[in-house]
Every structure is written in C-alpha cells, then in structure tokens.
Amino acid sequence: MNRNDRRRVSSRAWLGLMYLLTVLALIPLALVLWFTIAKGLPSVIHPQFFFNAELPPCEPKCPAVSGAGVGHAIVGTGVMVGLASLMAIPIGVLCGIYLAEYSIARWSAWVRLACDVLVGTPSIAIGLFVYAFLVVPFHHFSGYSGAVALAILMLPIIARTTEGAVSLIPNGLRESGLALGLPRWRVSLQLILPAAAPGVITGALLAVARAGGETAPLLFTAFGAHLLVLNPNQAMQALPVTVFRYALLPYKSLQAQAWGAALVLIVLVLAINLISRWVLRRQIALAGQL
C-alpha cells in the first residue's frame, strides 16, 4: 500500500470514527426516552394520575399507584408557567425589539451581553435571589415567587430569539413604513412584529418549555405542596419538583410516580419543542417571500 492509499484509508477511518461518535452522542437521548417511557407508563395509564393529588406512601407493597396522582403538580406548573409567561413575554419581546431595531445604540450591546450572561446564570442562584427578594419579606413560600423566578429565566431567551426574528425582516418593510410617515412605534409593533410573529412565538414556546422543566429555581420559592393549590399566594407543587423529591425517597410507590411525572414532563417539553420547530420553519419560508 503506497503513501496515498494510506492517506485515503486513514481519512475514511477518521470519517467513520466521527460518524460513530455522532451516533454515540445520540444513544443517551434514546436511553432517556426509552427508560422514561418504560418506567413512567405504568403510572401514567391510570386516569387518576392526572387528576388526583398525592396519597401517602404505603409500603412495602401497595397495589401499584392506584388512587395517587400528580394533578396538583400539573396544575401548579400550569399556573406558575402561565404567570411567568404573562410577565416575561411582553417584557422580553419589547427587549428583543429594542435589541434588533436600535442595534446601533451603544446601550444595546450591554443589554445583549446581559441577556447572554443571564441565560448562562445558574438557575439555583436565581432561586436564591427570588427567595431573598420575595419570600423573606412576605414570610411565606408562594406560587407568585416561583413564577417570578421562572420569568427571570425566560426573559433573556425570549429577548434574544425575538431579536433574531426581527432582524430577519428585510429593511424594505421598515423603510416603506417610515416612508408612509408612520411613527417608529407603529412600524415596530404593527408592521415588523406581525411579520416576525412566528419567530417570536418560537422563542416564547422554547422559553415556556425551559421554564416548565426547571426545578432549581422553584425549590426555595414555590417550595412544593401535597395538595391541590389554586391560589398562587400559597406554596405550590410543580412537576419537576415532584420528580426531584419523589425520586429520592425510599418508597417504591412514590418513585413510580416520579417516573410518571418525568414522562408527562418530557412529553410536554418535546411536544412544545417540535411545535416551535414547525413554527420556525414557517417563519423562514415567510421571510423568504418578503
């Protein structure tokens, strides 16, 4: 085998190795999905899993998990993520519009840096902050404080994706609006924003998915509850908190519920992700037409 053959063969071998590593990287995804489905499904198939609240653990052997459920956690996650969205989406979208439309302003570079740093800030530190800021002064854990913690997490994600979507809009649209004599706010909010809507929605959906799966910021803010709580002024349960707390307990029945809650969580998060991908593809197609 001459030198060139060796070079060609070794090139092929490296290419093969890299494909192998790529497949290797996907194995954890397959394993996480498989085990979550296999271990979570037995709990999830009982309809009361979605409606009932927690039942006290019965050991050593109680009939599967009949009667017990994570309804309170599903409601808690819904209420807190909903409240967080109400706070984070308007602020985040305006922030993103500022970043895209006034990108030459010197301040926008600092805002952008702050967004990127906030995305990378450990969520547990955000939890500590909200604890000191909202839980200590009011002397009790609450769904509101959990929602604020989640909103802080969502804000930079929404701002940066909105910025990306708005800067995709061709300048012609902006210029034609201004040429017609529209004020800047109408150009931005009534012309540019609707055109960028799919991208903005994608960002909001991704932020919702991220917030829905976060445990750390809720541990010292929403804290968790054993009963169905609808009032966000009280401590509330959330799905990820359920998974975290139950998984570490020695009771088999609660561990089964943790797996069930993990399955619900993963289905929700992956569904939102796939929807947002579909919306984003429409945005790119739309931007191509403009």
Added chain:
Amino acid sequence: MAVAGAEARPVAAVSRRPGDPFRRVVGLVATLVPAALLLIILTLLQQAGPAIKQFGLRFLVTSEWNPVTDSFGALPAIFGTVGTAFLALAIALPVGVAVAVILAEPGQTRIRGVLGTGIELLAAIPSVVYGIWALYVLAPWTYEHLEIPISTHAAGIGWLGDPAVRGLLNAALVLAVMILPTLTAISRDVIRAVPRGLKENAIALGATWWETTWRVILPSARAGIFGATILALGRALGETIAVTMVIGNAYVIPHSIFQPAYTLASVVANEFTEATGTIYPAALIELGLVLILVTLVVNVFALILVHSTSREARLTA
C-alpha cells in the same frame, strides 16, 4: 436639510433625534435585563454578608462544613464543582467536536437534519429527567460495568479505586450529555463560518477529507471551538438538579473519581430550605454567590471569544 459632512446613515440612526419616545420606552424596558442581573448579584452579596464578615477569604480555602459549630468552608464544594465540570468537558469535547464536524459537512441534508434535531432535543430534556435516569439507570450500570472492572484492573491507583454507585464520575457523565448540545451547536456554526476558500484550497492541493478537516478547518475554527468549550464549562459549573441526584452528597474532597462528592449548587439545593440561624443560610448564599461570580466570568470570557471569532470569519470571508 442635509448637514454638511453627513454620511449615509442606517435607518435606525434617524431615531437618534430627541423626538423618538418609542426608543426611550423600549430602551427602558430592555434595561430591566441588566438591572435584574445586577440586582441578583447585589442581593446575594448583601444576604451573604454575615458569612463574608465572619470567615473572610478563609471561606474559600477551608473544608469544614458544620452547622452545629457554625464553621463553614467552601473548598470541597468548589473542588467538586470544578472537578465534575472539567471531567465532563474531557468526556464531551471530543464527541462534541466530532458531531459538529459531521453536522457542518455539506450535502446529505436529510440525515444531518435528523442528527442535528436529535442533538438539539438533548438540550430540551429537563435536568430533573436526566437526574432520575442517571440515578436509577446510568449510575447502577456504570458502577457494575465500568467502575468495578476499572478499579480491579487499576488496583493500587488511588484515584481509580473504591467504586461507589453515586459519585463524581457519574455526575460528570450526566453533565457531559447535558453540555454536548451547547458544545455542538456553537462549534458547528463556527466550523461553518470557516471561509469556503480555505477548504477548497486544501482540496485543490490534494488534501484528503481528514487532512482538510484536521489541518485546515479545525485550526481556523480553534478560537470559536475554545469559546464553545468555555461556554459549556459555564453550563456545567451551574448545573444543579441532575448533579445533586447522582453526586452522592458527601462534603469531602474525594480521594477517587468514583467516590461521592458535592458541588456548590447541590449543597445549596439540598440544605437551603433546612438552614436556620444567621450564619448557616448566609454561608449557603455565599456558595451561590461564588457560583454566580465564577459562571459570570467564565461566560463573559466565552462570549467574547465566540463573538470575536464570528466577526473575524465575517471579515475574512
């Protein structure tokens, strides 16, 4: 009308006139983000006050963690945080760069689309789901099929001894999976931003695919990949829940990579709700403060690296 010497300005410059209230309003709203960041740091600094006053810089280099005698030191938690993060990087970096190279290749867009979506979905899975999976599936498996064989073969090597189901290595393995998407996504973009001309020149000179990749593309994407690595490091340092579930929660500097340890974030997650008195919670908040400051420095450094490379690529392209 036209001012002497006025150059052609971008549209947005029009708004520099004072009569643009919209700019002021959105600018003010946008200021909430840096304000929140500053407020977070200042609040933690203020809340950690009692511990900072009591222990000073000694807090960072002592190893005792005793709520009964109110003496606290962060060294084992800092060691665990840095140790798990770097171990995770060592595992994830070769895989992440390989995936990025494959994803950045032109052609076969269908297969690459599926692979890319798969990697991105890894980032979508909540931390706590990784945690429960690692706790009940990964950790028992690595204990039996990795840690026990390695420690029996490497008998006598201290840091490869004493297998344990929960410990540093298992935490690092989960972290490696969790930071892989960050590593891959940015590396792929940086590799794609390498000017086509460079690659074409190498091919024209008769270089094979591997020679082009290893000697031309990766070296010119080096700074950006380094930035991606540092960004992933920041993520690994701050990751809380999955690590908390598998690291074993032992406030010591472990003598072996298989042994239980603790990280800054997981000490806070486990102990904060039960902390009473003044010094104990303040010490926990100081752990959080150390964590947030370290990740802040790491992230800013990484962002500067990634941005400067992408700008460089745009200029040379």
